[in-house]
Amino acid sequence: EDQVTQSPEALRLQEGESSSLNCSYTVSGLRGLFWYRQDPGKGPEFLFTLYSAGEEKEKERLKATLTKKESFLHITAPKPEDSATYLCAVHTNAGKSTFGDGTTLTVKP
Amino acid sequence: EAGVAQSPRYKIIEKRQSVAFWCNPISGHATLYWYQQILGQGPKLLIQFQNNGVVDDSQLPKDRFSAERLKGVDSTLKIQPAKLEDSAVYLCASRSLNTEAFFGQGTRLTVV
Numbered sequence: 716e717d718q719v720t721q722s723p724e725a726l727r728l729q730e731g732e733s734s735s736l737n738c739s740y741t742v743s744g745l746r747g748l749f750w751y752r753q754d755p756g757k758g759p760e761f762l763f764t765l766y767s768a769g770e771e772k773e774k775e776r777l778k779a780t781l782t783k784k785e786s787f788l789h790i791t792a793p794k795p796e797d798s799a800t801y802l803c804a805v806h807t808n809a810g811k812s813t814f815g816d817g818t819t820l821t822v823k824p
Numbered sequence: 825e826a827g828v829a830q831s832p833r834y835k836i837i838e839k840r841q842s843v844a845f846w847c848n849p850i851s852g853h854a855t856l857y858w859y860q861q862i863l864g865q866g867p868k869l870l871i872q873f874q875n876n877g878v879v880d881d882s883q884l885p886k887d888r889f890s891a892e893r894l895k896g897v898d899s900t901l902k903i904q905p906a907k908l909e910d911s912a913v914y915l916c917a918s919r920s921l922n923t924e925a926f927f928g929q930g931t932r933l934t935v936v
Binding site: 719721749751756757758759760761764802804810811812813814815816817 | 828
């Protein structure tokens with residue numbers, strides 16, 4: 716059974732305090748790993764797709780990395796507007812998708 | 825480009841009543857998903873369509889949930905009869921072959 720575990724469940728940072736979110740996965744045949752941002756009352760918004768171990772993607776203050784067992788979302792010098800829930804999801808070669816339960820990030824000014 | 829449209833945004837019903845949700849995906853997107861998101865959890869896939877055919881409905885509680893995608897465009901998800909544990913946000917998403925999934929804003933269902 717495909718499994719996705721995100722940690723920590725919640726993270727509180729001061730503005731400018733860099734940190735990382737973790738997404739560990741166990742799947743049979745990874746097609747891609749996706750990171751999404753979800754704001755309260757809205758649907759998830761796509762951030763990155765990673766396809767193979769060693770791949771990295773960057774967007775503004777966010778950088779996503781992938782190994783064979785986990786992915787990290789690094790947040791550099793976060794701002795209050797980065798506060799949201801960050802979800803990762805795995806898509807398998809069999810066409811199935813599984814989401815983790817997310818990490819809720821709060822950035823205090 | 826218009827996004828994924830869902831309606832209604834909110835719905836409150838009593839247990840044992842029925843309810844239906846509607847989704848209009850992005851034009852040209854062949855794949856459509858319905859997810860259930862319980863508060864504090866990640867989205868759980870209920871059903872995946874490729875055009876108007878079902879690809880995966882392994883986690884759909886078929887005794888009470890049904891979904892259809894007529895003509896491979898719009899889709900409806902129905903719950904009949906609803907239970908208290910069905911209270912959740914129901915998300916619709918669509919994608920084409922070479923894109924990520926785009927999500928609608930969801931329908932928040934409260935069963936009382």
